[in-house]
Every structure is written in structure tokens, then in C-alpha cells.
Amino acid sequence: MTLTFTSKAAAGSVQIRLLTTDQRTQLPASVTEAELSLQPGSRVFLHGENTLFVGLGDRAKVTADTLRLAAGAGAIALKKTGRTDFTLHLGEWSAFAGAAMEGFVLADYRYEDFKPKKTHPIGQVTVVVPTKEIAAARKAGERSATIARLTNLARGIANRPGNIVFPSTLAEEAEWHAKKFGVGCTVLDEKKLKAGKFGGILAVGAGSARPPRMIILEHLEGPKSQPPLVLIGKAVTFDTGGISIKQAADMEKMIWDKSGGAAVIAAMFALNQLGIKRNVIGLIPSAENMPGSNAYRPGDIVTCYDGKHVEIVNTDAEGRMLLADAIGYARRVLKPAAIVDIATLTGACGVALGDSVAGLWSNDEKLGDAVLACSKEAGERTWPMPHFPEYDEQIRSEMGLIKNSGGRMAGACTAAAFLRTFAEKTPWAHIDIAYPAYRDKESAALARGATGFGVGTLVRLAERF
Numbered sequence: 001m002t003l004t005f006t007s008k009a010a011a012g013s014v015q016i017r018l019l020t021t022d023q024r025t026q027l028p029a030s031v032t033e034a035e036l037s038l039q040p041g042s043r044v045f046l047h048g049e050n051t052l053f054v055g056l057g058d059r060a061k062v063t064a065d066t067l068r069l070a071a072g073a074g075a076i077a078l079k080k081t082g083r084t085d086f087t088l089h090l091g092e093w094s095a096f097a098g099a100a101m102e103g104f105v106l107a108d109y110r111y112e113d114f115k116p117k118k119t120h121p122i123g124q125v126t127v128v129v130p131t132k133e134i135a136a137a138r139k140a141g142e143r144s145a146t147i148a149r150l151t152n153l154a155r156g157i158a159n160r161p162g163n164i165v166f167p168s169t170l171a172e173e174a175e176w177h178a179k180k181f182g183v184g185c186t187v188l189d190e191k192k193l194k195a196g197k198f199g200g201i202l203a204v205g206a207g208s209a210r211p212p213r214m215i216i217l218e219h220l221e222g223p224k225s226q227p228p229l230v231l232i233g234k235a236v237t238f239d240t241g242g243i244s245i246k247q248a249a250d251m252e253k254m255i256w257d258k259s260g261g262a263a264v265i266a267a268m269f270a271l272n273q274l275g276i277k278r279n280v281i282g283l284i285p286s287a288e289n290m291p292g293s294n295a296y297r298p299g300d301i302v303t304c305y306d307g308k309h310v311e312i313v314n315t316d317a318e319g320r321m322l323l324a325d326a327i328g329y330a331r332r333v334l335k336p337a338a339i340v341d342i343a344t345l346t347g348a349c350g351v352a353l354g355d356s357v358a359g360l361w362s363n364d365e366k367l368g369d370a371v372l373a374c375s376k377e378a379g380e381r382t383w384p385m386p387h388f389p390e391y392d393e394q395i396r397s398e399m400g401l402i403k404n405s406g407g408r409m410a411g412a413c414t415a416a417a418f419l420r421t422f423a424e425k426t427p428w429a430h431i432d433i434a435y436p437a438y439r440d441k442e443s444a445a446l447a448r449g450a451t452g453f454g455v456g457t458l459v460r461l462a463e464r465f
């Protein structure tokens with residue numbers, strides 16, 4: 001997709017015109033309300049004028065999200081009819097050029113590695129804005145397009161199944177991209193994980209013939225003395241539940257259990273592409289959670305990287321074991337300014353907030369607020385969740401240790417309480433993306449599968465926190 005910002009429409013390509021509900025008079029009189037409600041994302045193509053009209057809804061309620069949806073829904077509708085060159089008349093909405101470009105780029109991705117016939121990608125996009133807005137729109141539009149392209153990279157990683165992407169191939173792929181982008185990359189294989197006493201990662205990986213990895217990505221573009229921001233992403237390449245095995249229904253969705261790791265990998269490359277002058281380190285602990293003969297078991301006591309002992313009561317609560325090691329490593333070795341982890345951690349988070357909203361926990365108000373502000377701007381719905389001493393009580397084991405599950409009640413909050421103990425006094429935030437990480441069905445502006453949720457939030461956070 002090539003992008004041009006101009007004040008004059010390109011002849012030949014499809015025109016995309018955006019209309020709020022009060023602008024119905026600008027439509028040809030033959031278009032009925034049933035054909036085009038002008039609600040956000042509604043659209044109709046008029047052959048005679050070679051124009052796609054897209055609704056923005058109520059003028060007073062138009063936000064960046066509205067433009068993201070309008071551009072995305074418009075692009076998907078046009079691509080389905082074989083049209084791939086667009087002229088978008090942004091007009092009075094030029095301040096939302098970034099969101100509109102995100103909509104286009106995200107709409108351009110679908111997972112079709114195994115489809116015999118691939119769809120044509122978007123070709124030329126011409127964005128028409130008032131002359132004096134061209135420079136600002138181009139700057140915002142190109143920046144957002146970069147973030148969205150890397151969001152698509154995260155989706156591509158997360159969508160590939162467990163027989164193709166497993167810890168060692170995920171690490172190879174991260175290394176390959178890191179070399180291409182010029183981002184520092186170190187991979188700890190199972191020998192190095194053993195030598196380093198990464199007990200949590202090793203326990204989860206033990207049941208699989210495919211050994212675990214820790215991927216470390218370094219974007220050190222700030223002053224030498226600047227303590228890094230550490231981003232941690234859970235990358236369970238497939239989650240069977242292990243010995244506490246999951247039921248068969250929906251288990252195939254656990255290919256997406258590496259979405260947090262994919263988001264961190266992509267965010268690190270986006271920071272590189274945007275030239276962000278900060279020290280940021282990405283940690284991606286990766287394992288396959290399988291019930292093999294060497295698998296960890298309920299009742300096991302596992303010693304994590306920082307020396308804390310954990311009583312395993314449910315091997316399906318594996319993500320927090322990976323994160324515990326990564327958080328411990330970050331705290332002890334990297335001396336970070338802050339740690340932010342992102343993970344498809346609990347089904348309970350979906351029960352609490354629904355399938356398009358992520359939960360946010362933090363031990364530091366400023367950091368938590370920054371994550372929320374960045375997620376809002378990125379169009380990635382995230383909502384603050386509590387910590388109470390009762391949750392710590394729920395995960396206290398009879399032996400005085402902590403246990404890796406606190407049971408059904410407040411499952412997302414007890415998972416967060418578990419992670420919080422590993423962060424200790426380091427400013428830390430945790431984003432649970434269990435359900436927003438993927439869509440089971442295609443929506444107007446997004447293909448089915450991985451959403452890349454979190455890339456936009458993490459990039460903005462690293463830029464500003």
C-alpha cells in the first residue's frame with residue numbers, strides 16, 4: 001500500500017466520501033435510508049459515480065475510532081469487489097488521518113498462507129485534505145501506518161498454528177526480523193534457561209518435545225544512564241492446559257495464546273521504525289503447554305527465577321509461571337524504570353469485561369494511568385481492575401508459599417495479584433488480553449483471527465512514559 005497526501009483527488013480510483021447523519025442531502029436522492037443509514041461503518045457503493053459513501057454517524061460523536069472503523073470497513077468492502085486503489089476525501093476530519101490510515105492498513109491483512117487464491121492487497125491510497133493540513137496529516141498518517149503494519153506482523157505471528165510456530169521457530173523468526181530491522185536480539189535456549197534457573201519457564205515447557213525459549217529484544221536508543229522500560233509478552237505457542245487438560249471444545253483457539261509475545265515483538269520493531277529515542281527491552285518467554293510424560297504436575301513446587309517457590313495447583317495457569325520468571329529477571333538484572341506485561345492470561349477477564357476489552361492492573365498509579373491513556377488513543381479498549389488483600393489471601397498456599405491459581409472467583413484479579421508479588425516494588429502494569437487478542441468471526445473492519453491488540457498501546461507508552 002502506497003500513501004499519498006494531497007489536496008486534489010486522483011482521477012480513476014474509487015472515491016471514498018465520509019458523511020455524518022446531518023449530511024444526507026449530499027447523497028444522490030435515490031439513496032434510501034435503508035441502503036445507507038449513515039451510522040458508523042455503514043456504506044454503499046454507487047457505480048455511476050465510482051464512489052463509496054461511508055457513514056460516520058452523529059457529527060458530535062465522531063472520534064478517532066469512528067474514522068478507523070469507516071476507513072477499515074470501506075477498504076474491506078471495496079477489496080471484496082476487487083477494487084484496490086482508493087481516494088479518501090478526509091475533508092474536515094484531517095485531524096484523524098492517523099486513525100484512518102490504521103483502518104486501511106489493518107483492513108489489508110488477512111491470514112491466507114494456506115488459501116489457494118490470495119486476495120489483492122491495497123495498491124495506491126490517495127488522501128485528500130485541505131492544503132494547509134497536508135504536512136500534519138502526512139506525518140500522523142505515516143506514523144500510524146507504520147504502527148498498523150507492525151500490528152499486522154503481530155497478527156501474522158499469532159495466527160500461525162502450533163505445528164508451525166513453536167518456541168524455537170518463534171525465536172528464529174524474531175531473530176530474523178531483528179537482524180533485518182537492526183534490533184538487538186538474544187535467545188536463551190533450554191540449556192541457558194537451566195543454567196539461569198528459569199524454573200517457571202522450564203516447568204511449563206517440560207511437557208513438550210519442543211523446548212522453551214526466552215527471546216530478548218533490545219532497543220537501546222536512549223541515554224546510557226536511562227533505566228529501560230521492559231515490555232514482557234506471554235508466548236505460549238499452544239496451550240492444551242497440560243496435565244490439568246482443557247476440554248476439547250474451543251481448544252484450537254489456544255493457537256492465539258502467543259498473542260502477548262507477538263505484540264511485544266512487533267512493538268519493539270515499531271519503536272525501531274519510528275526512531276523512538278528511549279531504552280526499551282522486550283522479553284518474550286515462550287513455551288508449549290503440553291501434557292507429556294515429563295510435564296509439570298499439580299502439587300509440584302516450582303522455584304522461579306527470583307527464588308520464590310510456587311505450589312502448582314493447576315497446570316493450565318501456565319502463563320503466569322512464564323511471566324513470573326520474566327518479571328523476576330527484569331527486576332533483578334535489567335533494573336527497569338517500569339515493567340509492563342501483556343498476556344492472554346485468564347478466561348475470567350473475558351467474563352468480567354467482555355471479549356473486546358482488556359483488563360489493566362498496576363502497582364503504580366502514574367504508570368497505570370499512562371497505559372490507559374495510550375490504550376484509549378490506540379483504540380484498544382482497556383479498563384482498570386482492582387487489587388485487594390483478599391486476592392493475595394486466595395493465592396496463599398497451605399504451605400505458606402504462593403500457589404499458581406486462586407480458583408474461579410475473581411480469576412483475573414488473583415492472576416494479577418500473583419504477578420504483582422514478582423514485581424515487588426518496581427512500577428509494574430499488567431494487561432490481560434485473553435479475549436480481545438482474537439476475533440472468532442470477521443467484523444466490518446477486521447479479518448477473523450488475531451487482532452494484534454496491544455501493539456498500539458505499547459508503542460505509544462514507550463514513546464511517552
Ligand code: BES
Nearest residue numbers: 257314316317344345346347348405434
Ligand atoms: N490461555 C489461557 C487463558 C485464555 C482463556 C485465553 C480463554 C483466551 C481464551 C490461560 O493459560 C488459562 O488457561 N487460564 C486459566 C486459569 C485458571 C486455570 C486459573 C483459565 O482462564 O481458565
Ligand code: MN
Nearest residue numbers: 239316317318
Ligand atoms: Mn492455560
Ligand code: ZN
Nearest residue numbers: 236239257319
Ligand atoms: Zn495460556
